[in-house]
Amino acid sequence: xxxxxxxxxxxxSREPSSVCVRLSGDANMxxxxxxxxxxxxxxxxxxxxRCPEVVVDVSRLEFINSTCFKEFLRWxxxxxxxxxxxxxxxxxxxxxxxxxxxxxxxxLEHFAVGLVTVEGE
Amino acid sequence: xxxPVAERDGFPVRLTGALTNRGPCRSWRKFLLTSGSDRRxxxxxxxxxxxxxxxxxxxxxEKGVPSFDLLFRPSVALISIVRRFVADFxxxxxxxxxxxxxxxxxxxxxxxxxxxxxxxxxxxxxVEIDPAAGTVxxxxxxxxxxxxxxxxxxxxxxxxxxxxxxxLYAQMLRRSAVQASGSGGLGLARIWAESEMTLRLVxxxxxxxxxxxxxxxxxx
Numbered sequence: 001x002x003x004x005x006x007x008x009x010x011x012x013s014r015e016p017s018s019v020c021v022r023l024s025g026d027a028n029m030x031x032x033x034x035x036x037x038x039x040x041x042x043x044x045x046x047x048x049x050r051c052p053e054v055v056v057d058v059s060r061l062e063f064i065n066s067t068c069f070k071e072f073l074r075w076x077x078x079x080x081x082x083x084x085x086x087x088x089x090x091x092x093x094x095x096x097x098x099x100x101x102x103x104x105x106x107x108l109e110h111f112a113v114g115l116v117t118v119e120g121e
Numbered sequence: 122x123x124x125p126v127a128e129r130d131g132f133p134v135r136l137t138g139a140l141t142n143r144g145p146c147r148s149w150r151k152f153l154l155t156s157g158s159d160r161r162x163x164x165x166x167x168x169x170x171x172x173x174x175x176x177x178x179x180x181x182x183e184k185g186v187p188s189f190d191l192l193f194r195p196s197v198a199l200i201s202i203v204r205r206f207v208a209d210f211x212x213x214x215x216x217x218x219x220x221x222x223x224x225x226x227x228x229x230x231x232x233x234x235x236x237x238x239x240x241x242x243x244x245x246x247x248v249e250i251d252p253a254a255g256t257v258x259x260x261x262x263x264x265x266x267x268x269x270x271x272x273x274x275x276x277x278x279x280x281x282x283x284x285x286x287x288x289l290y291a292q293m294l295r296r297s298a299v300q301a302s303g304s305g306g307l308g309l310a311r312i313w314a315e316s317e318m319t320l321r322l323v324x325x326x327x328x329x330x331x332x333x334x335x336x337x338x339x340x341x
Contacts (some may be wrong), residue, residue, distance in 0.1 A: 005198075015287055029200075029233065029237070063201075063204065063229065066307045070300075077299060107314070110291070
């Protein structure tokens with residue numbers, strides 16, 4: 001067994017009616033910059049494309065530290081101030097077997113009621 | 122201090138102590154064998170704790186509750202390795218996976234802070250579980266700058282003044298969302314709210330200890 005955690009990988013793809021962001025690995029201090037930049041890019045792209053929804057799949061994310069978690073908060077806060085006519089929704093997908101995913105994402109849902117939804121798979 | 126089980130100058134991790142009455146031995150050995158590029162074989166026997174002054178607690182010595190101490194040099198890679206090791210340890214000792222996950226989260230957050238703000242390159246972690254009593258204690262220790270200590274004391278003052286873990290967490294989420302950078306206490310609020318552990322700060326000169334205590338389902 002290799003005890004080193006896998007690096008955080010952020011994969012972005014365009015789907016017919018959404019932008020999909022898939023995260024995997026370990027979102028630790030090494031991942032903060034990449035995650036922040038990626039979410040900024042996703043935000044810009046979603047607005048330009050007038051995308052109604054961004055889906056963030058964290059089901060393969062092993063862990064997220066609070067610094068990376070803040071990047072989600074900053075992103076959500078930016079979406080909150082977009083004019084409602086251009087604003088997109090954010091939907092998080094998580095693995096219901098991973099307890100921290102459920103708890104942390106529920107916190108995001110309560111943070112931005114109506115904007116963020118979460119669903120366990 | 123415990124009798125060293127494995128120690129080597131320049132090796133990034135030093136583990137001291139060992140004891141345990143069941144599962145942790147297996148996790149312990151696995152960690153030792155995979156925690157660096159030098160995957161040397163360690164002695165297979167487990168040393169018994171000595172009665173020296175800094176042994177973790179009387180409970181550990183008298184009851185042999187599962188516990189361990191880690192002292193290591195800061196490294197982001199090592200934090201994740203330690204979290205995986207700790208998660209294995211919790212999964213072995215704590216029957217409920219949800220509880221084990223809560224404990225792993227809090228341990229990671231505390232340790233990351235200790236490593237991030239250590240001024241002398243060392244961060245120490247102590248974890249102790251008493252299945253019979255249904256309690257778990259996690260403690261990190263590091264040296265920190267005066268400004269970091271001041272920041273921590275303000276965060277703990279906010280924790281003390283908060284009406285509930287959920288209220289503080291909501292406040293910290295909102296604050297963190299607009300904060301450009303720096304530590305705003307989100308990690309501590311997350312531990313309190315998501316891990317359901319109480320927190321305590323102990324400062325002596327430039328040494329900082331953060332204690333987190335929680336409960337687990339007591340063993341039958």
